[in-house]
Amino acid sequence: MSLQIIKISRPTKIELIRLRKRLALARRYYNILKDRETFLLQSFRDTYMRLVEDRRLLNKLLGEALNSYYTALSIHGWQSIIEQAGVVREEAVFKATYKNILGVWVYGFEPGARISPQPQLLPELAGLQRVRNDILTLIARIAENERALINIGMEISRLRRIVNTLEKVYIPRLEKTIRYLSMKFDEMQREDTVRTLRVKRMLEAR
Known part of the structure; x- marks a missing residue:
């Protein structure tokens, strides 16, 4: 679909200057958003790698815990395990905080007091x-x-929509409008020059 120029009720050279300022601002805004998208993609990748490593380590620790549990279960039986579970009175408590990752707010979780050993x-x-x-x-x-992956991913998706709109629609329309007005004013200036020369020759012929 061909891009149309921006409709201007009264095109003037002042309006052309404003459009050029808008174009410069849009390009600078585009570069800033593009850089932020790059940094967020890197942060997304680093967070994903940490998540994979934590899950691998969690699976390993859960395997050790299950081995200990099934060993006790096979030796002492289910009823004894239920009684032992009633001895532990401590509860696992998590504290929720907020973190800011390149302008993206995410939840931070950390366990509360460590559960003390039960001799x-x-x-x-x-x-x-x-x-x-x-x-x-x-x-x-x-x-x-x-949670950070979800929030960062949503922010990257939002940034991509804005960047694509600037790159594919807004900036090209500004450039096309500026080219159109520049050609129009150049043509008007040439017509004025030709008209001035004709008037000058007519005056000289008299």
């Missing part, structure tokens, strides 16, 4: 006690990174 628990659950605080920390980091 009265079965010895077979020692492996579970050893890794549970690390598991809670990783869960908080994974939740934070997943």
Whole structure:
């Protein structure tokens, strides 16, 4: 679809100057948004790599915890595990905060007080006690990174729409309008020059 020029009720040279200022501002705004999009893409990639690494480590720790749990279950039975679970009175608490990543607000999560070891628990659950605080920390980091990916991705999508509009529609229309008005004023100036020369020759002929 061909781009149409911007409609101007009374095209003047002052309006042409304003259009050139708008074009310069639009190009500068475009460059700023393009740079921000690049930085956000890099941040998105770094966050994704951290998320993958945290998930890999979480799976490893969960494997250790499950081995400890199933060992205790196979030795002492289900009823004993239920009784042992009632001994632990502490709850896992997470604190929610806000973080700003290149102008994008994301949630930050971190576990509260660390759960203290429970010496009265079965010895077979020692492996579970050893890794549970690390598991809670990783869960908080994974939740934070997943939320950050969603928010950064939405901001990148919004920036791309604006950048594409500037690049494909707004800036080309300004350039086309400026070219049209420049040609129009140049033509008017040539006509004035020719008219002036004709008047001058007529006056000289008298």
